[in-house]
Amino acid sequence: MNGLWQEKKSFTAYQLMGHTWDLEERVDIMSWTDKVPLWDHHCHVLVQPKHAADLERLGRALTEARGDYPISDIRQTVTYQEAISVAASHLGTECDESSVQLALGSVDYEAYCRGLFLAAGYEKLLIDTGYQPPDAWEIGDLKSAMGLDMLPILRLETMAEQLIARFDHVEDWIMAVKNTVQTARTEGYVGVKSIIAYRSGLFVHPVEKETAQAAYRAMKAGGITRLTDADLLNYLLWSLTPTLITEGLTVQFHTGYGDPDTDLAKGNPLLLREYLERYLSEGLHVVLLHTYPFHREAGYLASVYPGVYFDVSLAVPLAASGASRVISEALELAPTTRFLFASDAHSRPESFFMGAQLWRRGIDQFLDKAVKEHHVSPSTAYKWASMICWSNCKALYSL
Numbered sequence: 001m002n003g004l005w006q007e008k009k010s011f012t013a014y015q016l017m018g019h020t021w022d023l024e025e026r027v028d029i030m031s032w033t034d035k036v037p038l039w040d041h042h043c044h045v046l047v048q049p050k051h052a053a054d055l056e057r058l059g060r061a062l063t064e065a066r067g068d069y070p071i072s073d074i075r076q077t078v079t080y081q082e083a084i085s086v087a088a089s090h091l092g093t094e095c096d097e098s099s100v101q102l103a104l105g106s107v108d109y110e111a112y113c114r115g116l117f118l119a120a121g122y123e124k125l126l127i128d129t130g131y132q133p134p135d136a137w138e139i140g141d142l143k144s145a146m147g148l149d150m151l152p153i154l155r156l157e158t159m160a161e162q163l164i165a166r167f168d169h170v171e172d173w174i175m176a177v178k179n180t181v182q183t184a185r186t187e188g189y190v191g192v193k194s195i196i197a198y199r200s201g202l203f204v205h206p207v208e209k210e211t212a213q214a215a216y217r218a219m220k221a222g223g224i225t226r227l228t229d230a231d232l233l234n235y236l237l238w239s240l241t242p243t244l245i246t247e248g249l250t251v252q253f254h255t256g257y258g259d260p261d262t263d264l265a266k267g268n269p270l271l272l273r274e275y276l277e278r279y280l281s282e283g284l285h286v287v288l289l290h291t292y293p294f295h296r297e298a299g300y301l302a303s304v305y306p307g308v309y310f311d312v313s314l315a316v317p318l319a320a321s322g323a324s325r326v327i328s329e330a331l332e333l334a335p336t337t338r339f340l341f342a343s344d345a346h347s348r349p350e351s352f353f354m355g356a357q358l359w360r361r362g363i364d365q366f367l368d369k370a371v372k373e374h375h376v377s378p379s380t381a382y383k384w385a386s387m388i389c390w391s392n393c394k395a396l397y398s399l
């Protein structure tokens with residue numbers, strides 16, 4: 001482990017030269033996470049090595065904007081500049097785009113990616129296979145190339161909409177979805193993810209069977225294959241949840257910000273209240289993903305409801321300059337037992353590295369302040385670091 005962290009520290013030192021905000025934040029901060037491995041409970045796969053030197057794809061992996069958003073603007077963000085700095089330091093080149101692009105064109109990309117994962121301290125990844133970047137690296141190949149444990153998460157709405165063509169009645173469809181969920185663990189899935197926030201919003205509520213059947217019939221009659229009807233989405237989730245509880249499958253909810261397909265006004269996790277009130281007492285476990293800019297609302301929910309967990313993935317690393325503040329705000333109310341590391345990184349190894357580094361820095365700052373000002377003991381701080389970085393994930397997903 002020592003060599004690994006030596007390597008990580010040299011990255012930090014290199015970056016200190018490039019960013020003054022970074023330098024200010026690191027001063028006097030004790031590292032509580034240095035020897036702690038990372039289990040990333042929500043992320044996606046990389047793109048294939050043939051795109052190694054494509055800096056536009058690197059830039060687009062660091063934003064939620066659509067493809068028509070100007071890359072010239074994306075390049076003028078702290079996050080993008082940080083990614084170039086990470087790549088330059090690992091490649092041993094000058095810290096500018098043309099040097100990085102040249103070096104990426106000739107490097108052993110597989111070894112480069114493996115080096116970044118190793119330097120960041122990754123050990124296990126829970127992969128949402130529902131989002132695949134174009135030319136994605138196949139998960140089996142990626143797993144062996146990176147030497148990391150990778151476990152899949154089942155995306156509910158995507159799986160459910162693929163079954164619609166086979167059934168005429170809404171109840172037969174729901175039964176088929178339940179059967180799939182019941183075999184999820186034997187298929188290797190360790191949890192499920194709902195994107196209802198993207199499709200109809202987080203106000204999850206019960207729907208009458210007759211209403212759902214009418215919506216189902218209309219969808220089939222209209223030849224619609226994409227599941228976007230609010231009645232059907234709510235009926236599906238509400239009907240399926242008892243099975244998720246019986247199967248002991250934790251449900252990840254997309255909340256907070258994402259690409260412009262999501263209506264951020266309907267992505268506030270507070271909207272889940274009726275659903276949480278109905279099912280948490282029966283043993284449901286939910287994880288609110290991303291949560292930003294509602295991370296304090298999510299922290300509130302985690303502080304009052306048993307069974308609610310959350311993260312600030314995506315915002316950390318994409319909101320790079322505010323990462324430590326966001327992590328501190330997330331933990332204002334919430335117990336550290338309810339907060340989990342996740343990057344939501346995809347496509348590029350630099351995103352994974354930055355996610356790891358910014359999370360570690362944020363946790364270190366939070367714990368350092370807690371020890372210095374609030375009399376949390378150093379041994380408790382070390383324990384909390386392990387919980388957030390990996391052991392909460394182990395317990396929550398029964399790994």
Ligand SMILES: [Zn+2]
Pocket residue numbers: 042043044128131344
């Ligand atoms: Zn994601």
